[in-house]
Amino acid sequence: MTLLAALQQRYASLLPYLLLPLLAWQLDELPPRLLPAAGALCGVALWLHFYRQYRHVADTPTTTSQAAAQGYCECFGEAAALDGPPLVTPFGGMRCVWYQAERRPNGRQQRPQRSERLCSDDSFRLLDRRGEIIVQPAGASIEARHQRSWHDGDDVLSERWIAIGDPLYALGELRSLGGQPDRQAFRDDLQLTLNEWKQDPAQLLRRFDQNGDGTLSSEEWEHARQTAHGEVGRNHRALAAIPLSHHLQRPADRRPFIISWRSPQDTAGALRRLAWSHAACALLATLWLVRSG
Secondary structure: OOHHHHHHHHHHHHHHHHHHHHHHHHHOHHHHHHHHHHHHHHHHHHHHHHHHHHHHHHOOOOOOOOOHHHHHHHHHHHEEEEOOEEEEEOOOOEEEOOOEEEEOOOOOOOOOOOOOOOOOOEEEEEEEEEEEEEOOOOEEEEEEEEEEEEOOOOEEEEEEOOOOOEEEEEEEEEEOOOOOOOOOHHHHHHHHHHHHHOOOOOHHHHHOOOOOOOOOOHHHHHHHHHHHHHHHHHHHHHHOOOOOOEEEEEOOOOOOEEEEEHHHHHHHHHHHHHHHHHHHHHHHHHHHHOOOO
């Protein structure tokens, strides 16, 4: 990626500030305090947004696929494709693990044309020195290492993509599937099974009321517990036969889900600079607001 493309991708959110003085000059009929007030409010909101992302990246320790705990974590490694047909960008045909592509009119057509935007949500692998993590990119804020734009007749085509072998940073929610469940998981599943059975008392009595008196004695309830124990045990043995895999995905809460080609340190540094750039723009807009009053 060229330096100009990298700056455009990372600092595109700062470009609207440059338009505020131009709009103020062109639109004399607007209230003089409207544009600086809008700039100050947007600057503060975006400073909070990017500073929050920066703190999550800076405060979350980097883990490996082997040592990763369940929950919110960050990982760093190398991008790799899953088994199956290769993924390529739709316009340029570049081999990749993720892409975002757009076709938009160049503005010279006599009739308005709609833009077309395509994005891959296919999962891919993050490889580190200990193993692999499957990344499910849907809903992530993604900074790709590669991008290009070119003209195709009356259209402008642009693509961003993560190539196989690119450095890959990911911050999100980790979930593990398969493998041998631990004892606490067995106890939780046993209790869950019994609670589900209790929600249908008639079915519970049909299965375990051996003397037909309409209630479950202590011996009959123990029989029900043993039956549930056996069912949970069979389910867990089936899970144990499935190879353990780690999946990184969008958090269920509002915490950031970030994918980048930068290292954890560079990602944190870039977000910190971006946050304080918005703070500086908010300060300048506030000074403009004061002077216009």
